[in-house]
Amino acid sequence: MYDLAVIGGGPGGYVAAICSARKGLKTLLIEKDALGGTCLNRGCVPTKCFVYDTKLLHSARNSSVLKGAGSLSMDIAKMAARKRGVVKTMVSGLGSIMKSHGIEVIQGAGELTGPGRLKVTREDSRIEEIQAKNVILATGSRPALLPFIKVDGRLVQTTDEALDSEEIPKRIVIIGGGVIGVEMATIYLNLGCEVAILELLPEILMTEDEEVRRAMKTLLEKRGTGIHLKAKAKEVKTAGRQVSIVFENAAGEINQLKADRLLVAAGRSPVLEGIRPDRLGIRMNGPFVQVNGRLETSVKGVYAIGDLVGGMMLAHKASAEAEAAVANILGGRKEVDPTRIPRCIWGVAEIGAVGLSEAEARKTGRPIRVGKFPYSYSGAAQAMNGSEGFVKVIGDSDTGEILGVHIMGEHATDMIGESVMAMTMESAVEDLAEAVKPHPTLSENIMEAARDWSGLAIHAPKKR
Ligand code: NAI
DSSP states (O other), X not given: OEEEEEEOOSTTHHHHHHHHHHTTOOEEEEESSOXXXXXXXXXXXXXXXXXXXXHHHHHHHTOSSOTTGGGOOOOHHHHXXXXXXXXXXXXHHHHHHHHHTTOEEEEEEEEEEETTEEEXXXXXXXXXXXXXXXXXXXXXXXXXXXXXXXXXXXXXXXHHHHTTOXXXXXXXXXXXXXXXXXXXXXXXXXXXXXXXXXXXXXSSOTTSOHHHHHHHHHHHHHTTOEEETTOEEEEEEEETTEEEEEEEOTTSOEEEEEESEEEEOSOEEEOOTTTOHHHHTOOEETTEEOOOTTOBOSSTTEEEOGGGGOSSOOHHHHHHHHHHHHHHHTTOOOOOOGGGOOEEEESSSEEEEEEOOHHHHHHTTSOEEEEEEEGGGOHHHHHTTOOOOEEEEEEETTTOBEEEEEEESTTHHHHHHHHHHHHHTTOBHHHHHHSOOOTTSTHHHHHHHHHHHTTOOSSSOOOO
16 A cells, blocks of 8 residues: 555656655556656756757858858758657656665556556556546646647647657648747747747736737747737648648638647647546546545545646746645645746746736736836846847736736746745845846846835836
């Protein structure tokens, strides 16, 4: 009998297993594929490898100081091999970490058959019955498919295939202007492809602050991306090496785009095969498993975390929930505050954000003040040729409470951590402004935006 069995070895599941074993619980982790889940094998880490390599190419090709840069090209096979190497290193590292904690890892498909009861089908089809006092479900998500689209893996792909493909299209259409759509568009743009995005909603990146999403749209368009908003993909036809996408545009007219690749990035759906909620009476919240603040499902002793429960589908949100679920199994009362979960997007400019957008903050009815600082005013940003972007700090003008921080520009994803820390420590906007920052660095931009909140920015003209 295990104290805890975890189904799914992604950043939710493996973190849960580590936290559990650390507390001395007899822990089992069931994973049918490679440890690390979508994030490490088919998501964040491969994307980040490709964003890094292709950005290098784009920056070099557009450098005003390198000689012969115009003739540079990407060795796609090497780029793919480097990504595989990174993933392999990290997966094997996770294996060693599991071993070091004495966590038993079973390679196979796990299925919850009742409270505290599981069935595992190993790779060689052997079936094993397992009992555990507690279960954490962390089976993650997979690309959501549109009913009229057949993914053939070659002309029509999701990120599962795209991040494993060594064939780079000349012209690509991406359905979905969300996080995946923008990140993948960035990779293809950096490689010199012609990119078009079809987005159903009136704007791209609807989860982000309105100024951030507008700025990202401008940058994408400046790089030649065709962005079709309020555009509904309706039909996809493939012939030979070409794919045509029929869509209804904002005016209700039927249009068509032709490309040699279609990427479907229209959201992700939870993986429910190992759970069979209907049979076990697990309550659902739309397509997701319903949990309370303590991450408990409607079945006693069964917890669920990560993409499976909806909310922000982010690796670090899953990991935070994993830690909380284990604390709760041990009798704690830990909840994860979504307003303290940062969001990071590796687009043509990076986005790092935490907390409320300006519109969300205004909707709370509290008195709001906004501080801003453009990257173009920063010596560090100018020196690194990265003057596009800004930092925006939103705070309660009575109490100074930080309600949201939005960074767009170089190193935004690394820099947002400081604001998360400040919010977690319940610091005020003034604290972000007062802490001395090294010069010349981009970290000064947050300080300057926080100073601007009080009308005290140094490297900006006096406010009228
Ligand atoms: P998403 O929900 O962010 O965006 C999908 C977009 O597709 C939406 O804007 C939607 O309106 C649009 N769409 C849906 N059907 C459409 C149609 N028929 N025609 C045109 N547009 C259509 O989902 P996405 O980008 O696929 O990402 C999935 C999840 O993975 C998200 O929750 C995201 O946060 C997470 N993720 C996070 C990353 C990060 O943090 N850097 C990286 C990649 C994914």
